[in-house]
Amino acid sequence: MLLASFLEAHNILFENRVLTKEQVYKKLVDRLCSQYKLPVSGSKLLELILHREEEVSSAYPTGIAIPHIRMDGFNDTLIAMAFLGNPLDYNGIKVNWVVLILTDKTSSKTYLNIVAALLKLSKDKEAMKALASAGDGHSVIHYLKKNEVEVKKDVIIADIMVQNPIAVLPQNSLRELINLMSTHKVAGMPVVDETGKYVGEVNVLNLLEVGIPNYVMMLDNLSFLSSYEPLENLFSQQDLLFVKDIMTTDEIFVRPEASIIETVFLMVSHNKRYLSVVKEGKLVGLITAMDILRKVIAV
Amino acid sequence: MLAALIGGFVIIVLGVVDQSIAFSAIDWNVIFFLIGMMLTISVMRETGMFMYIAIKTAKIAKGSPLKIMVMMFIATAVISAILGSVTTVMILVPIVLLIAEELKITPAPFIITMVIAANMGGAATMIGDPPNILIASATKYTFIDFFLNLTPAIVIIVIGSLGLIWLLYRGKMYVSNERRAKIMEYNDKNLITHPKLLWITLTVVGLMLLAFIFQKPLHLENATIAMAAGLILVFIGSRKKVETIILNDIDWVTIFFFIGLFMIVEGLVHTGFIDLLANGVMSITNGEPKTTSMVILWLSGILSAWIDNIPFVAAMIPMIKSIGLHMQSAVQVQPLWWALSLGSCLGGNGTLVGASANIVAVGIANRNGYKISFMDYTKIGILFALESMLLSSVYIWFRY
Numbered sequence: 090m091l092l093a094s095f096l097e098a099h100n101i102l103f104e105n106r107v108l109t110k111e112q113v114y115k116k117l118v119d120r121l122c123s124q125y126k127l128p129v130s131g132s133k134l135l136e137l138i139l140h141r142e143e144e145v146s147s148a149y150p151t152g153i154a155i156p157h158i159r160m161d162g163f164n165d166t167l168i169a170m171a172f173l174g175n176p177l178d179y180n181g182i183k184v185n186w187v188v189l190i191l192t193d194k195t196s197s198k199t200y201l202n203i204v205a206a207l208l209k210l211s212k213d214k215e216a217m218k219a220l221a222s223a224g225d226g227h228s229v230i231h232y233l234k235k236n237e238v239e240v241k242k243d244v245i246i247a248d249i250m251v252q253n254p255i256a257v258l259p260q261n262s263l264r265e266l267i268n269l270m271s272t273h274k275v276a277g278m279p280v281v282d283e284t285g286k287y288v289g290e291v292n293v294l295n296l297l298e299v300g301i302p303n304y305v306m307m308l309d310n311l312s313f314l315s316s317y318e319p320l321e322n323l324f325s326q327q328d329l330l331f332v333k334d335i336m337t338t339d340e341i342f343v344r345p346e347a348s349i350i351e352t353v354f355l356m357v358s359h360n361k362r363y364l365s366v367v368k369e370g371k372l373v374g375l376i377t378a379m380d381i382l383r384k385v386i387a388v
Numbered sequence: 389m390l391a392a393l394i395g396g397f398v399i400i401v402l403g404v405v406d407q408s409i410a411f412s413a414i415d416w417n418v419i420f421f422l423i424g425m426m427l428t429i430s431v432m433r434e435t436g437m438f439m440y441i442a443i444k445t446a447k448i449a450k451g452s453p454l455k456i457m458v459m460m461f462i463a464t465a466v467i468s469a470i471l472g473s474v475t476t477v478m479i480l481v482p483i484v485l486l487i488a489e490e491l492k493i494t495p496a497p498f499i500i501t502m503v504i505a506a507n508m509g510g511a512a513t514m515i516g517d518p519p520n521i522l523i524a525s526a527t528k529y530t531f532i533d534f535f536l537n538l539t540p541a542i543v544i545i546v547i548g549s550l551g552l553i554w555l556l557y558r559g560k561m562y563v564s565n566e567r568r569a570k571i572m573e574y575n576d577k578n579l580i581t582h583p584k585l586l587w588i589t590l591t592v593v594g595l596m597l598l599a600f601i602f603q604k605p606l607h608l609e610n611a612t613i614a615m616a617a618g619l620i621l622v623f624i625g626s627r628k629k630v631e632t633i634i635l636n637d638i639d640w641v642t643i644f645f646f647i648g649l650f651m652i653v654e655g656l657v658h659t660g661f662i663d664l665l666a667n668g669v670m671s672i673t674n675g676e677p678k679t680t681s682m683v684i685l686w687l688s689g690i691l692s693a694w695i696d697n698i699p700f701v702a703a704m705i706p707m708i709k710s711i712g713l714h715m716q717s718a719v720q721v722q723p724l725w726w727a728l729s730l731g732s733c734l735g736g737n738g739t740l741v742g743a744s745a746n747i748v749a750v751g752i753a754n755r756n757g758y759k760i761s762f763m764d765y766t767k768i769g770i771l772f773a774l775e776s777m778l779l780s781s782v783y784i785w786f787r788y
Contacts, residue, residue, distance in 0.1 A: 302489075304482040304756045310436050312578035313443050318490075 090240045092206050093233040095168050098226030099124060105174030113177065114138050114156065117169040117189040125167060127191070128160050138189070145387060148179035151211035153186045155204055159194040166199055167191040172221050185221065186211065199240075201385060205248040206240045246352055247345035249384045250366045250374035256281045259288060259333035263299070266291065266332055279365040279372050280336045287365055287372040289338040299323055299335060342367040343376065349385055352376060392648030392699070399655035413654030414647050417525045417611045422646065423638055424614025425515060428593065429471055430637035431621040433479065434628065435586040438467060440579040442483045447576065451568030453493055453561035458550055460484065460498065461505040465546050468509030469516045469539075470593075473745035476506045481749045485756055490570050491563045495753065496760050497768070501553060503749045504737050504772045508549065510745075511733030512542035514610070515600070518646075519701040519732045523725055524610060526705045531600035531610075537726050541783045545734070545776040552775055556768070588625045592617050645698075653702045662703065666710035677720040680711065681727040681784050688731025689777045693738030693770075701732050723788035730780040738773035740765040 100120050104113065115135055122131040129137070138156050141147075148154040154177070169189045176183040188207055192200045210216055216236065223229045241248075256279045257266055269278065270293060277292030300320035305311065342365040343352050355364060356378055366374035400407050432438070445463045449455035460480070468476040481499055488495035510517030514524045514534035524534065580586055596617035599608055622633055656662050673679040684704075691700055708728060712721040736743030740750060740762045746769070750760045 302485075302756050304485040304752060307478070307482040307752065308439065308486070309433060309479070310439050310579055310581070312581075313439075313574045313576055315573065315575065 091234060092203070092210075092238045092240050093230045095166060095203060095240065096170075096226075096230050096233070097124075098230055100167075100169040101226030101229050102169075102171040103174075103224060104171050107175045108173075108177075110142070110177055110179075111135075111139060113171055113173070113187050114189065117171055117187065121167055121169050121189070121191065125165075128163050134158065134191075146179055146182075148182045148184050149208060149211065150182060151208065152176070152182070152184055152217075153188065153207060153211040154179060154184040155188050155190060155207060157190045157192070157200065157204075159192055159197075161194050163191065163193050165191075165193070166203070168203070172223075186217070198243075201244050202240045204384075205244045206238060209248065210238060244349055244385070245345065246343055246347045246349070246366055246376050247374070249349075249380055250345070250376040251380065252374050254279065254365075254372070254375035256372055257291060257332050258282065259331065259336065261332045262328050263296065263330045263332070263335070264327035266296065267327065270296075277363060279375065280332055281372045285371045287342060287367045287370060289336040290365060291332055291336040295335040295337065297323070299326055299330060344368060345373055349381060353381060356381075392645045392652065394648070396648035396651030396655075399652060404655045405651075405658050409658070410651040410654055414650045415522075415525050417609055418521055418650075419643060419646060420611035421515075421521055421525070421614045422518075422643060424611060424616070424618040425472075426638045427618025427622050427633065428596065428614065429475055430628075430633050431585075431589055431618075431626045432471075432593065434626055435589050436579045436581055437586060437589075438471075438479045439483065440576055441467065442480055443574050443576045443579060446487050446571050447574060451491065451563060451571035453491060453563055454554075454557055456487065457498055457501055457557060457561075458553060461501055461550065461553065462546065464502050464505035465509030465512070465542070468506040469512040469542075472515075472517050473503075473506035473510040473743065474748055476509070477503055477745045477749040478752075480506075481752045485753065485758070487571065491567045493561055493563060495758050496764060497557060497561075499749050499753050499758075499760065500765055500768045503743075503746050503765075504549065504769060505546070506745045506749075507733060507737050507743050508542055508546055508776065511729060512539045515614075517733055518698050520729055521610065522698070522701050522705060523729055526709070527725055529725065530603050531597075532604075537722075537787075538729060541726075541730060541780060544783060545779045548775050548779050549772055552772060556771075582627070585625055585627070589621060592621050592625070649699055649702050652699075653706065656703060657706045662706045663710055666707045669707070670711060670714055675711070675714050677715065677723060678785065678788070681723040681788065682781060684708070684724055685727035685731040685780060685784060686777065688728055689735030689738070689773065692732045692735035693742040693773060697732040697736050697743060701728060704728055704732075723784050726788075727780075727784055730784070731777070734776040734780060735773060737769045737776065738766070739769060742769070742773075 100117075102116060102120070104116070118131050118135050118138070121127065122134070127134065137158050141158065142156060147156045167190070171187045173185045173187065176185040177187070178184075190200060190203065219232055220229055223232055255269060255273050255275065257269060259280055259282065270276070277290060279287060280289045280291055282288055297320075300323035302319060341355060341359050341361065343355060345366050345368050352364060356362065362379075363375055363377040365372055366376055396410065399405055400410050441463055442460070445459045446456055449459045464476060464480055467480070471479075480502060484498045484502055485495050488498055507517075511520065514520050514529075514531045520534060520538070523529065596613055599606060599613045599616075600610075603610070603613065622630055626633060669680065669683060673683055688700070688704065708721070708724050711724065712718070715721055736746065740746050746765065750765060753760050
């Protein structure tokens with residue numbers, strides 16, 4: 090399905106004046122209301138959008154904001170968009186493309202796929218430049234048709250994963266690992282060799298386990314201890330032990346073309362909050378449960 | 389386990405015995421007793437009482453290594469008399485490793501003496517180690533019979549062992565005051581996480597022991613009592629899911645081992661092999677009870693130092709029954725059973741491979757980087773095995 094098929098020239102605006110968020114949203118709502126019979130009034134719709142915006146920001150780091158309203162008994166998907174000459178500020182993110190999407194309460198799949206297509210487009214600098222300078226709705230639709238910008242049937246992991254994630258080499262010392270984890274504030278990361286081949290994973294629990302001997306793990310209860318030397322001495326092992334000594338090498342990862350449901354299934358059944366994304370043996374990304382929550386569920 | 393189970397079915401396939409006979413040889417009184425005790429022990433562990441006893445013991449000993457060793461020896465023997473030796477070392481060895489690490493002393497002597505105490509304690513009661521429950525089920529001896537006949541012997545042997553510990557380790561272990569202070573700082577208050585669960589458990593276990601003591605007038609079999617206690621505790625006491633306990637805390641490997649074993653022994657009885665052995669023993673001793681007891685005691689002791697005492701006792705039971713038929717009165721058979729129990733439980737201390745508790749404890753130590761070799765264990769174990777065998781001989785000789 091082409092993205093252009095969802096669009097109508099009338100609902101695509103170009104705006105060079107300095108406007109507030111509310112003004113931009115009002116313009117988009119007005120366009121839609123003038124053309125379609127909606128279950129709610131224009132002012133009510135605007136209120137819903139602004140209320141939602143307060144709860145969770147609709148902006149993405151690539152400079153696109155996608156406000157979204159689900160309506161009961163509205164069996165359609167409507168899109169209105171505005172290209173802004175003067176970007177809006179969404180808590181530090183400069184947004185120059187606002188896309189309003191109205192959908193039915195039940196169908197989120199089409200919506201998700203449209204969002205994925207829009208996000209992909211917003212990352213493409215060349216395309217964004219062409220669209221921003223298109224000038225009118227017809228040219229935008231023409232450009233999208235010509236370049237065959239598609240709305241995929243299903244969102245795949247490659248669409249929402251973090252690309253080029255932080256990774257660590259097996260021969261890195263624990264000190265280097267500790268530094269990486271604390272500077273990037275991550276609780277775990279993939280392990281790759283020099284060629285980028287995925288070899289395993291290491292997380293903060295693997296690291297802390299170094300300070301706990303096997304026999305302590307066999308105790309039923311440790312509440313009688315207030316301090317314990319081996320744990321405190323973990324830092325003395327930092328340069329003597331390496332990532333390869335503590336990493337896990339279980340082969341639980343996803344392919345970039347894996348579906349959301351497959352990924353969620355793997356995460357839940359293996360109790361993992363993130364998975365490496367591996368293509369032909371090489372690490373290409375990382376998908377966290379929070380990514381899925383934010384980009385798929387909480388939209 | 390697999391070997392026992394395969395063996396059990398091989399004798400059926402080969403036609404040594406019919407399936408129905410092999411199955412009827414499975415002693416359900418033993419199987420359900422074991423399951424009941426495993427359920428009871430699972431909830432007892434959950435209360436934290438054993439951790440509490442161990443930590444409290446170390447604190448009462450004020451961190452002094454010899455005192456800890458002596459008091460742990462006694463505590464281990466008492467706990468093992470209720471839990472059996474394998475469970476006891478699985479709970480206590482990690483604690484001893486922790487204490488030794490904190491005191492910066494080598495844990496090997498503590499682990500070795502602890503295993504020895506566990507094997508001794510297990511022999512003291514009917515519900516302790518498996519050989520005793522096998523004997524209880526095969527004879528009509530009750531909990532009280534075991535208590536009156538075996539517990540005094542074990543008390544004497546434990547006292548003797550404490551003397552041996554004093555001779556072996558006195559003045560050999562030094563710990564700085566700073567290290568001792570660490571042990572004294574242990575906060576044992578937090579170990580009993582759910583006092584209510586503890587009281588329920590102690591009440592049910594107390595009732596279970598009373599039921600064992602009065603099992604004759606109450607007409608209750610061992611399995612009934614143990615299962616009743618286990619099921620009550622699991623349903624009203626435990627905070628864990630019943631399915632989790634049944635899956636994780638019942639040692640199914642042991643249960644199937646026993647099932648296979650009963651079938652194999654039935655096969656041996658059917659082939660007449662056991663009768664042959666019995667006649668052999670009788671021809672040496674002329675059926676004289678005291679001499680026969682001594683032969684059984686030392687034969688069990690020496691063999692149990694090398695082979696697992698459970699299959700050994702399972703095979704000896706029909707043999708002693710067969711010998712019993714040649715004796716003039718039932719009273720004369722009695723010392724034979726006690727000799728079998730003492731020999732097979734205490735002989736296991738002789739070498740590293742003599743008992744399951746030894747292998748389990750040394751396994752835990754080795755996994756934690758404290759290597760205890762066959763000789764490390766055996767040169768200590770053999771002393772305690774000899775001491776306890778000699779004291780057992782004196783006990784049986786003068787008592788019966």
